Amino acid sequence: MSQHTSIDSIRHDYQRDSLGRSDLQASPFEQFAIWLQDAIDDGLPEPTAMTLATIGADGGPTARTVLLKDQPQGGFTFYTNYESRKGQEMAAHPQVGLLFLWKELERQVHIRGVVEKVSREESENYFFSRPYASRIGAWASRQSQEIESREALMAQAAEAEARFPDSGAADCVPLPDFWGGYRVKPSSFEFWQGGPGRKHDRFIYRPADSGDWEIIRLNP
Ligand SMILES: Cc1cc2nc3c(=O)[nH]c(=O)nc-3n(C[C@H](O)[C@H](O)[C@H](O)COP(=O)(O)O)c2cc1C
Numbered sequence: 001m002s003q004h005t006s007i008d009s010i011r012h013d014y015q016r017d018s019l020g021r022s023d024l025q026a027s028p029f030e031q032f033a034i035w036l037q038d039a040i041d042d043g044l045p046e047p048t049a050m051t052l053a054t055i056g057a058d059g060g061p062t063a064r065t066v067l068l069k070d071q072p073q074g075g076f077t078f079y080t081n082y083e084s085r086k087g088q089e090m091a092a093h094p095q096v097g098l099l100f101l102w103k104e105l106e107r108q109v110h111i112r113g114v115v116e117k118v119s120r121e122e123s124e125n126y127f128f129s130r131p132y133a134s135r136i137g138a139w140a141s142r143q144s145q146e147i148e149s150r151e152a153l154m155a156q157a158a159e160a161e162a163r164f165p166d167s168g169a170a171d172c173v174p175l176p177d178f179w180g181g182y183r184v185k186p187s188s189f190e191f192w193q194g195g196p197g198r199k200h201d202r203f204i205y206r207p208a209d210s211g212d213w214e215i216i217r218l219n220p
Contacts, residue, residue, distance in 0.1 A: 014106040014194025019201035021215065028189035028205040028213055029073050032109060035191070036071070039102045052078065053097035054089040062089060069126060075183035076111065077118060079126060081143035083178045090115050096184055106194035113186040123180030128170040135173035136160045195220070 025031040039047035048068040056062045064086060070077035076098060081087060090096065098111040127135060140157035147153055164173040193201040200220035208214035 013196055014200065015196055016106045017193055018195060019191060019193035019203065021203070021217070024191070024203060024215060026213065027073075028186070028191075029071070031191060031205075032111075032189065033071065035102070035105075035107060035109060036068075036100075038105060039107075042105060044102055044104055047102065049100075050076075050078075051097075051099040051101070052086065053099070054086050055093035055095060056089055057092065062086070069181070075185050076113075077122075077181050077183045079123070079179070079181045081138070081141065081179050082117070084143035086144075090182065098184055108192040110190040110192070111184065111186045112188045113184040115182045115184050118181035118183050120175070120180065124175045126181060127173075127175045127179070132166045132173065136164065138179045139164070139173065139176055190218070192220075 025034065036047065046067070049065050050068055051063050052066045053061050053063045062085065066078040066080060068076055069079055082091075094114045094116065096113060096115050098109075098113070100107075100109040102108070127138070136157055139160035140153065142156075160173075166172060187207070189205040191201075191203050191205075195201055198220065202218040202220050204216050204218055205213040206216070
């Protein structure tokens with residue numbers, strides 16, 4: 001018989017690191033890049049995974065995980081089905097939240113911003129770099145719509161494979177019109193580092209009148 005742990009007794013005191021103003025880069029993009037690199041260097045699983053929060057048609061929030069694929073100065077890019085639930089929600093309300101949790105590093109980053117679609121050329125460049133099965137997967141899934149069974153999904157994939165056989169060429173599967181990238185242009189960033197006794201470090205970057213970013217420490 002397995003022992004049941006009472007979940008209200010699960011607690012962890014964050015001791016790993018601290019975050020002070022002098023540790024912070026002037027640019028939140030550079031600060032983010034350092035933390036992402038730390039997560040990669042530490043060998044964390046899925047270091048680029050982020051929760052994308054959007055505004056639903058009923059005004060309530062919705063959330064799901066997506067993978068960060070590019071982080072040029074100015075935006076955070078991910079790829080998905082434009083007709084999915086999130087795609088429809090972002091078409092109506094481009095304001096989104098992104099949340100990275102690197103729990104092994106006791107770190108969290110919360111970004112708020114506005115999304116726009118990337119160019120078709122940029123989506124193609126990424127799409128053609130994906131493995132054949134992933135490219136077929138994009139065609140095979142009417143993402144977020146009801147499907148009867150797993151068999152039905154496999155049949156949709158087989159149909160796409162027959163239509164676009166694997167010639168080995170990057171563009172043997174074309175980019176679907178309904179699939180591509182979004183870029184989130186951040187309006188604020190919050191960096192959180194867990195501290196002992198729930199005395200965590202939290203800093204928010206927001207645009208200052210000067211055009212630079214102002215950095216404010218928040219109560220945890
Ligand atoms: C680790 C992880 C990574 C994921 N990455 C993506 C992604 O990059 N793009 C995507 O469309 N869905 C991704 N998904 C699936 C989404 O979380 C979600 O189920 C799907 O996009 C449908 O969301 P929607 O119905 O809210 O539009 C990922 C899921 C997990 C758990």
